Amino acid sequence: MLDDLSKKGVNIDSLAKRALEDEKVLSELFEGILSKKDTVRYNSFKVFMLLSEGHPEVLYPKWDFFVELLSSDNTSHRNIAVNILANLTGADKENRFEKIFDQYYSLLDDESVIPAAQLAGKSGKIAKAKPKLQTKITNKLLAIDETHHEQERKDLIKGYAIESLGEYFEQAENKKEIINFVKKQLNCQSPKTRKIAKEFLKKWDKSS
Numbered sequence: 001m002l003d004d005l006s007k008k009g010v011n012i013d014s015l016a017k018r019a020l021e022d023e024k025v026l027s028e029l030f031e032g033i034l035s036k037k038d039t040v041r042y043n044s045f046k047v048f049m050l051l052s053e054g055h056p057e058v059l060y061p062k063w064d065f066f067v068e069l070l071s072s073d074n075t076s077h078r079n080i081a082v083n084i085l086a087n088l089t090g091a092d093k094e095n096r097f098e099k100i101f102d103q104y105y106s107l108l109d110d111e112s113v114i115p116a117a118q119l120a121g122k123s124g125k126i127a128k129a130k131p132k133l134q135t136k137i138t139n140k141l142l143a144i145d146e147t148h149h150e151q152e153r154k155d156l157i158k159g160y161a162i163e164s165l166g167e168y169f170e171q172a173e174n175k176k177e178i179i180n181f182v183k184k185q186l187n188c189q190s191p192k193t194r195k196i197a198k199e200f201l202k203k204w205d206k207s208s
Contacts, residue, residue, distance in 0.1 A: 005032045005040045012043065016050040020058065030065065033080060045080050052087035059084065060091045067100055075112045082107060082115050086122035089129040097130060105140045109147040113157065116149065121160035124167030135173050141165060142181050152189050159185075159193030162200050169204050179205050 004010050005028075019026045032044030052059050059066075066088070069081035085104065089097050097104070110116045123141060127134045141161040144154055162185065165178050172178060183205075185197040 005029075005035075005043045006037060007043075008039055010043055012046045012050060015043070015047045016054075019047060019051060020055060026058070030062070034077070041076060045083075048080070048084055049087070052084050056088045056091035060088050063088060063092075063096055067103075070100070070103055070107065075110075075114060078107060078110065078112075078115045079118055082119045083122060086119075086126050089126050092129070097126070098133070101133065101136065105137075108140060108144065108157070109149075113149060113153045116147070116153075117157045117160050120144070120157050121164060123161065124164030127164070127168040131171065134168055134171060138165065138172060138174055138178065142177060155185070155188040155190040155193050158188065159190055159196045162193065162196050166200050166204070175204075179207075 004015060015025075015029075019029055029044050029047055032040045033048060035041045035044070048059065063085075066081045066084050069077040070085075072078055072081070082104070085097070085100075105119070107115045107119050110119075120141060123137050127137045130137075141164065144157055144161060147154060147157075149157065162182055165172070165182070169175065169178060179201070182197045182200050185193050186201075188194060188197075
């Protein structure tokens with residue numbers, strides 16, 4: 001199995017299927033995700049992404065494993081945790097995410113822009129899985145300017161945030177604050193975020 005994980009272009013779907021059928025294969029994936037070899041770690045991550053999206057109940061018992069990665073010194077590990085935990089919220093019947101909310105969202109201010117951007121982009125999925133947390137999530141996303149990132153990177157992260165806000169805007173309580181936040185991004189430094197903001201307002205801003 002680890003030999004397969006070291007190959008570029010390996011069939012991720014096939015590996016995910018094997019992991020569902022064989023506990024030993026799943027166990028090797030947990031070794032792979034911590035590998036110092038980029039290809040092994042990346043392939044393991046791709047398999048875990050598939051499993052966490054399609055069969056979150058399979059990885060949910062390993063919740064604490066991914067929570068520990070949130071505080072890893074390794075940027076890649078933190079990024080893995082951000083993505084997998086977001087996907088597992090759909091199976092979180094024990095409300096474990098509520099207990100790590102502050103720890104999780106502290107990564108919006110991560111030293112690296114990658115986990116921060118990924119977290120912003122995954123927030124829509126979390127908000128839909130955890131409706132009671134929607135206002136708290138919105139407040140975190142609207143406060144991206146309070147993070148330490150350079151303005152150019154803040155503007156990039158905001159693009160991901162706007163996409164997430166669009167996923168649950170219909171259910172959001174503070175629509176006015178969201179619209180005002182998005183309008184401000186029409187003049188931000190990121191061309192991609194400006195485009196996302198424009199599309200968001202075209203869809204959701206009924207006052208224009």
